[in-house]
Amino acid sequence: xxSERINKLKSLGEKINIDxxxxxxxxxxxxxxxxxxxxxxxxxxLILPVYGEPILIIPKLEEEKATMQSHIKEIRTYTDAExxxxxxxxxxPELNLTRGTLGVEGSLPFKFYTLLKKAAPKLNVKxxxxxxxxxxxxxxxxxxxxxxxxxxxxxxxxxxxxxxxxVGKTELEVSFEIESTIKKSGGExxxxxMVLSGENSALPHGITSSRKIKCxxxxxxxxxxxxxxxxxxxxxxxxxxxxNQRQRKIYNTVLEAxxxxxxxxxxxxxxxxVDLAARNTIKKAGYGKYFIHRTGHGLxxxxxxxxxxHAENNLILKPGMTFTIEPGIYLAGEFGVRIEDDxxxxxxxxxxxxxxxxxxxIVV
Numbered sequence: 001x002x003s004e005r006i007n008k009l010k011s012l013g014e015k016i017n018i019d020x021x022x023x024x025x026x027x028x029x030x031x032x033x034x035x036x037x038x039x040x041x042x043x044x045x046l047i048l049p050v051y052g053e054p055i056l057i058i059p060k061l062e063e064e065k066a067t068m069q070s071h072i073k074e075i076r077t078y079t080d081a082e083x084x085x086x087x088x089x090x091x092x093p094e095l096n097l098t099r100g101t102l103g104v105e106g107s108l109p110f111k112f113y114t115l116l117k118k119a120a121p122k123l124n125v126k127x128x129x130x131x132x133x134x135x136x137x138x139x140x141x142x143x144x145x146x147x148x149x150x151x152x153x154x155x156x157x158x159x160x161x162x163x164x165x166x167v168g169k170t171e172l173e174v175s176f177e178i179e180s181t182i183k184k185s186g187g188e189x190x191x192x193x194m195v196l197s198g199e200n201s202a203l204p205h206g207i208t209s210s211r212k213i214k215c216x217x218x219x220x221x222x223x224x225x226x227x228x229x230x231x232x233x234x235x236x237x238x239x240x241x242x243x244n245q246r247q248r249k250i251y252n253t254v255l256e257a258x259x260x261x262x263x264x265x266x267x268x269x270x271x272x273x274v275d276l277a278a279r280n281t282i283k284k285a286g287y288g289k290y291f292i293h294r295t296g297h298g299l300x301x302x303x304x305x306x307x308x309x310h311a312e313n314n315l316i317l318k319p320g321m322t323f324t325i326e327p328g329i330y331l332a333g334e335f336g337v338r339i340e341d342d343x344x345x346x347x348x349x350x351x352x353x354x355x356x357x358x359x360x361x362i363v364v
């Protein structure tokens with residue numbers, strides 16, 4: 001699997017006329033090697049020549065873990081006292097990379113760019129972020145199966161959160177139940193676990209707080225977690241004790257928008273058409289100005305990756321692409337509604353990875 005990914009990236013490198021890739025981001029190192037670095041301020045880099053064997057450069061403290069996890073045979077280390085510069089000055093000439101063009105990620109920290117220029121002043125540096133992104137956008141059956149498993153785990157968490165909802169409980173108390181269930185069910189990293197009630201539910205990126213849940217609240221539960229490194233990201237909106245006519249109308253509008261967007265997903269369709277299927281539904285219902293974000297984002301090793309499902313993206317959908325569908329309506333100071341599922345494009349349409357979680361309007 002990892003050899004196939006590396007060979008595909010080498011082929012892309014050949015097409016765009018670079019001599020090697022310099023990969024430093026944690027998600028891309030994991031994708032290409034199986035090793036999950038904890039870089040923080042230290043340089044961890046995969047140097048991948050288009051014609052030649054890759055070398056993994058890591059801090060000494062990560063050596064044992066990298067040896068266990070990485071599919072890269074050659075691992076070079078440096079100590080904190082030494083720093084990475086001397087090692088770069090040794091490795092780059094070995095790989096004939098003192099001149100030519102090195103492909104880097106757009107997210108490369110400036111301090112690491114400076115190290116590269118010190119180690120090889122005549123080496124050209126080019127942003128090749130799209131090359132790895134292009135590979136990662138198309139998921140294998142194995143990857144999609146991991147994402148489906150992640151979705152099952154997140155769904156268990158959300159169900160436990162719904163069961164915990166009651167008047168007088170705080171958002172944080174409900175959030176605790178969700179995360180506890182996810183960890184007990186085999187989930188790993190919980191990227192976020194938002195429980196937003198009442199006026200807080202009108203904040204798309206609100207912060208779970210000590211606010212006590214009240215009768216009549218809309219409660220947005222938005223949870224994202226990984227299984228074996230792959231994310232699920234699912235949202236449901238629940239009502240507490242009662243749901244008035246206005247809340248019901250907005251909920252049904254969001255549900256219709258999401259359904260229309262999901263039905264639009266198939267190979268050959270533009271990403272923008274999926275967004276517009278949701279956006280036009282909400283606009284027609286009179287709430288267009290209250291839908292203030294894109295319809296979805298790519299999902300995989302990162303909780304937000306390509307493709308972006310927004311109204312200006314002409315990207316053509318292909319089998320294997322995975323992303324969220326999550327329209328919402330947000331009435332500032334009052335309440336909000338968002339419904340989110342994870343989908344994978346198939347050869348003829350799409351598969352909803354989180355379909356086992358009901359979208360029926362629930363009042364608890």
